Structures are given as structure tokens and as C-alpha cells.
Amino acid sequence: MLRYNLSYWERETFFKDFDVAVIGSGIVGLAAALHLKSLHPRLNVAILERGVLPAGASTRNAGFACFGSMTELLDDIARFGEDQVLSVVEKRWRGLQRLRALVGDENLDFQSLGGYEMFTDDEEEIFQQCREHIPDFNRKIGAITKHNEVYKQVDELLPRFGFRGVRHLILNQPEGQVHTGKMMAALLRIAESQGIKIFNGIAIKRMEDSSQGVELETDAGWTLRIPRILVAVNAFARTLLPDTDVTPARNQVLITHPIPNLTIEGCFHYDRGYYYFRNIDGRILLGGGRHLDNASEQTAEFGANELIRSALVQLLKTVICPGRPVEVDAWWTGILGLGSVKKPIVERYSENVVIAVRLSGMGVAIGTLVGQEGAEMLLNE
Numbered sequence: 001m002l003r004y005n006l007s008y009w010e011r012e013t014f015f016k017d018f019d020v021a022v023i024g025s026g027i028v029g030l031a032a033a034l035h036l037k038s039l040h041p042r043l044n045v046a047i048l049e050r051g052v053l054p055a056g057a058s059t060r061n062a063g064f065a066c067f068g069s070m071t072e073l074l075d076d077i078a079r080f081g082e083d084q085v086l087s088v089v090e091k092r093w094r095g096l097q098r099l100r101a102l103v104g105d106e107n108l109d110f111q112s113l114g115g116y117e118m119f120t121d122d123e124e125e126i127f128q129q130c131r132e133h134i135p136d137f138n139r140k141i142g143a144i145t146k147h148n149e150v151y152k153q154v155d156e157l158l159p160r161f162g163f164r165g166v167r168h169l170i171l172n173q174p175e176g177q178v179h180t181g182k183m184m185a186a187l188l189r190i191a192e193s194q195g196i197k198i199f200n201g202i203a204i205k206r207m208e209d210s211s212q213g214v215e216l217e218t219d220a221g222w223t224l225r226i227p228r229i230l231v232a233v234n235a236f237a238r239t240l241l242p243d244t245d246v247t248p249a250r251n252q253v254l255i256t257h258p259i260p261n262l263t264i265e266g267c268f269h270y271d272r273g274y275y276y277f278r279n280i281d282g283r284i285l286l287g288g289g290r291h292l293d294n295a296s297e298q299t300a301e302f303g304a305n306e307l308i309r310s311a312l313v314q315l316l317k318t319v320i321c322p323g324r325p326v327e328v329d330a331w332w333t334g335i336l337g338l339g340s341v342k343k344p345i346v347e348r349y350s351e352n353v354v355i356a357v358r359l360s361g362m363g364v365a366i367g368t369l370v371g372q373e374g375a376e377m378l379l380n381e
């Protein structure tokens with residue numbers, strides 16, 4: 001890392017007079033900065049981002065605009081209770097509407113193609129459990145989404161998709177998908193058009209809050225002092241704030257080359273959500289499998305895991321696209337922020353610092369709301 005001091009010119013021209021700095025330019029950081037400007041248009045807001053682009057989860061996810069597949073919700077109810085799960089579903093639903101209003105469906109390339117959960121031949125028991133819960137979930141989640149029939153068994157669609165060894169499908173009708181790259185490019189564009197100054201290539205190493213504001217030390221060695229700070233670094237929270245309940249979780253993702261006559265459309269969850277895939281640009285994007293090697297994937301470092309990658313290729317070739325010539329075009333990884341509770345942390349860390357982190361696998365849905373909450377908390381004395 002290049003180490004140097006700021007010159008007088010740099011300090012007085014580029015970093016002077018900011019009222020607030022947001023650390024991290026993912027969905028949460030951008031949404032927070034935009035909300036600060038909408039509440040106080042004259043506020044000088046900077047975003048400090050360590051990557052050339054946002055470098056965590058927001059430009060590296062699957063783009064599912066989803067609020068809950070049935071096995072995920074049943075699992076979560078068993079762990080956290082129904083009230084908490086329904087309140088997260090409500091937040092995910094509201095967050096998606098807010099994202100769509102903020103960015104616009106065209107900019108998001110939002111597609112209402114539904115979300116599916118698929119059940120293989122040996123998952124009959126768990127499928128029956130889900131099926132029994134459909135009426136109850138439709139009543140409770142229908143009240144949130146205002147849809148009559150949110151969940152629906154649609155086994156008749158299986159021949160169209162052409163999976164192998166899959167016996168049942170449950171459709172979540174109001175779910176959709178976005179183009180993650182377009183979404184983030186649009187959010188960055190909107191932020192810049194609102195006068196928010198985004199600095200890339202600045203990693204904050206240390207923060208110290210005092211009555212004179214917050215001193216930030218960058219990894220280049222120079223420091224900045226800014227009155228108020230919103231920390232939106234999600235999975236990387238512990239490097240700045242070691243006592244935060246956030247654990248990084250790496251996810252492996254592949255994209256295929258275009259597949260001729262691809263008939264798979266929508267977002268799909270499989271094996272209690274451990275695997276997920278969707279169509280995009282005539283290709284399949286497939287990710288997950290973290291449970292196969294949890295210990296190695298509990299890391300904030302990008303990088304390959306060959307065990308998981310070969311399981312994903314196997315799933316692609318034998319279950320999702322059996323008997324078709326399908327080749328992997330590229331791989332990448334993204335880092336989720338998880339915790340002991342499946343709920344974001346939005347809280348005041350010290351007098352002038354608020355944190356908005358731990359978005360789990362739900363940040364496309366709830367990121368804008370979490371950013372908004374963080375911004376409001378920062379402005380409340």
C-alpha cells in the first residue's frame with residue numbers, strides 16, 4: 001500500500017468541510033448518503049470506499065428481489081419465532097418497493113418472474129411440510145404483500161424447465177429479479193447527481209470519536225477529521241469495530257456461457273436455500289454451497305473453494321441443465337455479513353458514529369431501508 005501524507009492542497013481542496021462521511025459504498029452506504037441529502041440537501045456528504053468499485057456483496061450478489069421461500073421461513077420461525085420472521089418479511093417487502101421507487105424498474109432491469117423453491121425426489125417430507133403451510137403463509141404474507149395467493153404449488157411447470165430429479169416446485173408469485181450491475185451503477189449515478197462525493201481506494205483502518213468529531217485513519221497513513229460517520233461496511237465490520245456481532249461468509253458464484261433455447265426463467269432456491277440460481281442474459285447464474293465447507297468460507301477474503309465449486313458444477317450439469325452442453329464462463333466470490341440473529345444492526349456506536357451492517361442474504365431487499373434508518377439515526381441528536 002502506498003503510504004504518504006496529504007499535501008496542504010489535497011487537504012484544503014478535496015477533504016474540507018464535509019459534514020458526514022459514510023464508510024462503504026454498497027447498497028446501504030449509497031442509500032444512507034442519498035437519504036441524508038434528501039433530508040438535508042445542503043449537507044456535505046462524502047462516501048469513502050476501499051475498492052475501485054464497491055468491494056463486498058452489493059456488486060457481487062445474485063440479484064434476487066425476494067422476501068422468503070417457504071423452507072427458509074419455516075427454518076427461521078423454528079429459530080427466531082414467527083413474529084420476528086414476519087416482521088423481517090414485511091421489511092424485505094417494503095424495502096423492495098423502496099428500492100424500485102428510488103432507482104426505477106427500468107434502471108434495475110426489474111423482472112417479475114417469480115421465485116421458486118424446488119424439491120428433489122428425496123425431499124418429499126420437507127415438501128409436504130411446506131405444502132401444509134401454504135394456506136397459513138398466504139394469509140399472513142398476503143396481508144403484507146396484498147397478494148391473494150403468494151405461494152402456489154406449480155409442479156406442472158417442471159417439464160418446461162427440464163430439471164432432472166426434481167419432483168415439486170413452489171412458486172412465490174410476487175418475487176422478482178434485478179440486474180445487480182445496473183442497479184449499483186444507477187445508485188452510484190444518482191448519488192453523484194445529488195452532489196455526494198465518492199472517494200474510491202480509501203480504506204479506513206481506525207476511527208476515534210471525540211468532541212471534535214471523528215478522526216479516521218486511512219491505510220495510506222493520513223488522517224481525516226469529520227463531524228459524523230455512518231459505518232456501512234457490512235461483513236467487514238469487525239476490522240473496524242472488533243466487538244460487533246458480524247461474521248463474514250464467503251459465497252462462490254458461477255455464470256455459464258449463453259445456453260441455446262434456455263427455458264429456465266425466475267429465481268430458484270434449492271436445498272433450504274443453500275443453493276440458488278436464476279436466468280440472466282440467456283445464461284444461468286448459480287451460487288451457494290457454503291454449508292459444504294463452512295469453516296473455510298467463514299472469511300472476509302475473496303477466493304476460490306474448489307470443493308464447493310465442483311459441487312456447483314455437478315449440480316448445474318446433473319440437475320439444472322441435464323443433458324445439455326453447458327459451460328462455465330466465469331466465477332467470482334462475494335462476502336455476506338451474518339450474525340447470531342438474522343436481523344441487521346442499526347445502532348449508535350458512539351456519540352458521532354452510527355453503524356448499519358449485517359445484511360445477511362437480504363441486502364437487495366432491505367439495503368435501502370437499512371441505509372435510511374442509519375441516516376435518520378445519525379441525524380437524531
Ligand SMILES: Cc1cc2nc3c(=O)[nH]c(=O)nc-3n(C[C@H](O)[C@H](O)[C@H](O)COP(=O)(O)OP(=O)(O)OC[C@H]3O[C@@H](n4cnc5c(N)ncnc54)[C@H](O)[C@@H]3O)c2cc1C
Pocket residue numbers: 023024025026027028029048049050051053054055056057058059060061062063064065066202203204205232233234235236239240251252253287333334335336356357358359360361362363364365366367
Ligand atoms: C454471492 C451473494 C449473493 C447474494 N444474493 C442476494 C440476493 O439475491 N438478494 C439479496 O437480497 N441479497 C443477496 N445477497 C446479499 C446482499 O448482496 C448484501 O446483503 C448487500 O449487498 C449488503 O450491502 P452492504 O452495503 O451492507 O454491504 P457491501 O455491499 O458489502 O458494502 C460494504 C462496502 O464497504 C467497503 N468497505 C469495507 N471495509 C471498508 C473500510 N475499512 N474502509 C472503506 N470501505 C470499506 C467494501 O469495500 C464494500 O464496498 C447476496 C450476497 C452475496 C455475497
